[in-house]
Amino acid sequence: MADSDGDRFSRQRLHWGEEKQRQIAESSILIAGLGGLGATVSQIMARAGVARLHLVDDGSVEWSDLHRQSLYGECDIGSNKVLVTRKRLQAINSRVEIVCHNTRVDNTFCLPPGIRGVADCLDNFTGRFDLYAAIPDGMFFVHGGVQGDQGQVLTLIKGASLPLDEILAGCRQPEGLIPVTPESVFAVASFMSSELFQAISGAPKLLNRFLVVDMAGFTLSFLEV
Amino acid sequence: MLSGKAAIDLPWAEGETVGRVLLKFQSVELIPVNHKLIDEHGALHTGTIILVNRKNILHINGLDTPVQDNDVLSLFPPGAGG
Numbered sequence: 001m002a003d004s005d006g007d008r009f010s011r012q013r014l015h016w017g018e019e020k021q022r023q024i025a026e027s028s029i030l031i032a033g034l035g036g037l038g039a040t041v042s043q044i045m046a047r048a049g050v051a052r053l054h055l056v057d058d059g060s061v062e063w064s065d066l067h068r069q070s071l072y073g074e075c076d077i078g079s080n081k082v083l084v085t086r087k088r089l090q091a092i093n094s095r096v097e098i099v100c101h102n103t104r105v106d107n108t109f110c111l112p113p114g115i116r117g118v119a120d121c122l123d124n125f126t127g128r129f130d131l132y133a134a135i136p137d138g139m140f141f142v143h144g145g146v147q148g149d150q151g152q153v154l155t156l157i158k159g160a161s162l163p164l165d166e167i168l169a170g171c172r173q174p175e176g177l178i179p180v181t182p183e184s185v186f187a188v189a190s191f192m193s194s195e196l197f198q199a200i201s202g203a204p205k206l207l208n209r210f211l212v213v214d215m216a217g218f219t220l221s222f223l224e225v
Numbered sequence: 226m227l228s229g230k231a232a233i234d235l236p237w238a239e240g241e242t243v244g245r246v247l248l249k250f251q252s253v254e255l256i257p258v259n260h261k262l263i264d265e266h267g268a269l270h271t272g273t274i275i276l277v278n279r280k281n282i283l284h285i286n287g288l289d290t291p292v293q294d295n296d297v298l299s300l301f302p303p304g305a306g307g
Binding site for chain 1: 306
């Protein structure tokens with residue numbers, strides 16, 4: 001039953017090496033939104049061994065979440081998402097420090113101290129713009145979004161990149177429920193996680209360019225911004 | 226993307242604007258797209274961003290944004306959900 005990080009991370013260390021593992025193990029990442037993207041991104045971050053995860057969401061688990069939100073099950077209906085997520089992540093990797101923020105991201109949101117980078121897993125554009133406004137210059141911001149069977153990932157560096165609200169100017173929230181398939185959420189969350197690891201090691205691959213994921217056409221494309 | 230193609234080359238003409246390029250796209254590809262992008266008052270619908278050389282046209286001059294020869298016009302509907 002004894003655990004050692006040597007065993008736990010042996011496979012990924014073989015792939016990306018000691019230095020990257022050290023950088024990941026020293027990182028504090030804020031995950032904004034614990035829906036489809038946030039549930040899977042936070043799980044991958046915990047499994048990979050980040051030092052600390054700040055989880056931000058004010059929602060509860062609903063039946064309509066279960067088809068795509070990988071950390072939740074029927075027994076969690078009605079439960080607070082940040083608390084369920086903390087419990088599941090601690091069961092996966094008890095060494096990760098989990099800090100819960102049971103709050104909505106709006107224009108009053110303040111970023112906790114010590115954050116290395118932010119994962120935008122929110123489900124609305126207004127919250128995304130408020131989140132981007134809350135981060136300091138120089139911080140990386142990995143944005144993800146999904147709709148239907150498409151999605152996108154984009155990395156920005158605050159102060160050096162165009163602001164998110166300028167790039168996405170004109171985007172407003174669709175009325176009603178947003179259609180979304182389970183597999184597109186998992187795919188976009190995986191690309192977000194990969195990009196987070198790249199950004200943690202100082203070499204984001206999607207800096208100032210969208211990765212557009214089209215599950216229907218089995219295509220990936222890029223769009224410079 | 227709107228025509229199922231990643232990219233399409235269109236001929237350029239003097240005085241080209243984003244609005245005119247979209248009309249040209251419709252006539253060349255025979256795919257009606259303007260009703261998806263522009264409302265009955267001639268204003269841009271929300272939901273699709275239009276970039277000219279990486280800049281959102283809402284920060285330039287909207288549909289009247291000038292398009293030069295060899296400019297790249299990108300249309301992309303970002304997913305809103307998470």
